[in-house]
Amino acid sequence: MLAAYIERLGGPEEIRVGELAEPRPGPTDVLVDVLATTVNPVDTFVRSGRFRTPVPFPFVIGRDLVGRVAETGAGGFAAGELVWANSLGHGGRQGAAAARAVVAADRLYRLPEQVDPYQAVAVVHPAATAYLALFTHGGLRMGDTVLVAGAAGNVGSALVTMAAAAGARVLATAAPMDADHCRALGAAEVFDYAHPDLTGRLRAAAPEGVDLHLDTSGRNDLTAAVDLLAHRGRIVLLAGATSTPVLPAGRLYLKDGSIHGFVISHATPPELAEAAGVINRLLRAGRLWPRAKEVRPLSAAAEVHRRLEAGELHGKRVVLSIRSQSDNA
Numbered sequence: 001m002l003a004a005y006i007e008r009l010g011g012p013e014e015i016r017v018g019e020l021a022e023p024r025p026g027p028t029d030v031l032v033d034v035l036a037t038t039v040n041p042v043d044t045f046v047r048s049g050r051f052r053t054p055v056p057f058p059f060v061i062g063r064d065l066v067g068r069v070a071e072t073g074a075g076g077f078a079a080g081e082l083v084w085a086n087s088l089g090h091g092g093r094q095g096a097a098a099a100r101a102v103v104a105a106d107r108l109y110r111l112p113e114q115v116d117p118y119q120a121v122a123v124v125h126p127a128a129t130a131y132l133a134l135f136t137h138g139g140l141r142m143g144d145t146v147l148v149a150g151a152a153g154n155v156g157s158a159l160v161t162m163a164a165a166a167g168a169r170v171l172a173t174a175a176p177m178d179a180d181h182c183r184a185l186g187a188a189e190v191f192d193y194a195h196p197d198l199t200g201r202l203r204a205a206a207p208e209g210v211d212l213h214l215d216t217s218g219r220n221d222l223t224a225a226v227d228l229l230a231h232r233g234r235i236v237l238l239a240g241a242t243s244t245p246v247l248p249a250g251r252l253y254l255k256d257g258s259i260h261g262f263v264i265s266h267a268t269p270p271e272l273a274e275a276a277g278v279i280n281r282l283l284r285a286g287r288l289w290p291r292a293k294e295v296r297p298l299s300a301a302a303e304v305h306r307r308l309e310a311g312e313l314h315g316k317r318v319v320l321s322i323r324s325q326s327d328n329a
Helices: 041-048 124-136 154-165 176-185 198-205 222-228 249-254 269-284 298-309
Strands: 002-006 016-019 029-038 065-069 082-085 100-104 145-149 169-174 189-192 210-215 229-237 258-261 293-297 317-321
Touching: 002 298, 016 298, 029 082, 041 298, 065 100, 082 100, 124 154, 124 210, 124 269, 145 154, 154 169, 154 176, 154 269, 169 176, 169 198, 176 189, 189 198, 198 222, 210 222, 222 229, 222 249, 293 298, 298 317
Parallel strands: 145 169, 145 210, 169 189, 210 229, 229 258, 293 317
Antiparallel strands: 002 016, 029 065, 029 100, 029 317, 065 082
8 A cells, every 4th residue: 555654763854655565453443545644743753753652664654534444343433434533653553644544443533424524634633632732631611711822823723713612711812914813713802922011911801810821832931821820720731842931830839820731642542532522513513624724645745744844834734635535425
């Protein structure tokens, strides 16, 4: 079968596109004919060795897929069903960038009818990240005030959408050109992230403080974040693996505040399945979509990894098509 794979850790130039033996499912697995996959920052971390995890060579890259069940398998999945997954390519699991992939049944989800699979595959990873940050680790409750820094990006947009849908008041920071986009997603107020008195403006908008603070940029300015927290407010760290912020421990302590860090790669199958249920509901309702999407062939995998690492995508989601969209019929 055709696959994008590596035979050793390293840069994008290590990615090969060629023939590999087809995988065979075990008793708890499902074999999937892959229609498309995506490229996420975590895919570059695994490929380079920056994120240490078991990598069996040759190693198929990629985290997310959308496809059709190739043959009836575990979990009650029937041949021909449209499905998606977003937790391959980590922990010894082979990746998604191949004509066929084996997925554990408890990590595979049915795609709702009438949802475009090529749109869906572009959002399932950032949306799962957002759900876990807000609910699993952030303890979001109806009526909370939530601050989303970097709200116009892929994860940021999903955070705003999900928080607003859950009845939270969402304060968003973004570039002025993205303000209307954030409001359309459900943000109550949008602030210019480069304003010289951003913290002051946010404090005026939430005089009692914010209940949940999320920064998608990875800068993790904990001094400003703690300053903005409400009593028993929570900060969730979901990006910035190399950041080393200063923690104002005294102020955090006096606010009964807390900081939670999480990596989606460590999410358990039940946690991912809970997120998938919400993602499917939002997909069915037309509430989740990629703001900018580019479709490329699987042969472009190395180029897309290079562009992502060089910061050239600017929030655009790249879908690597393994079968043509006409094959979805």
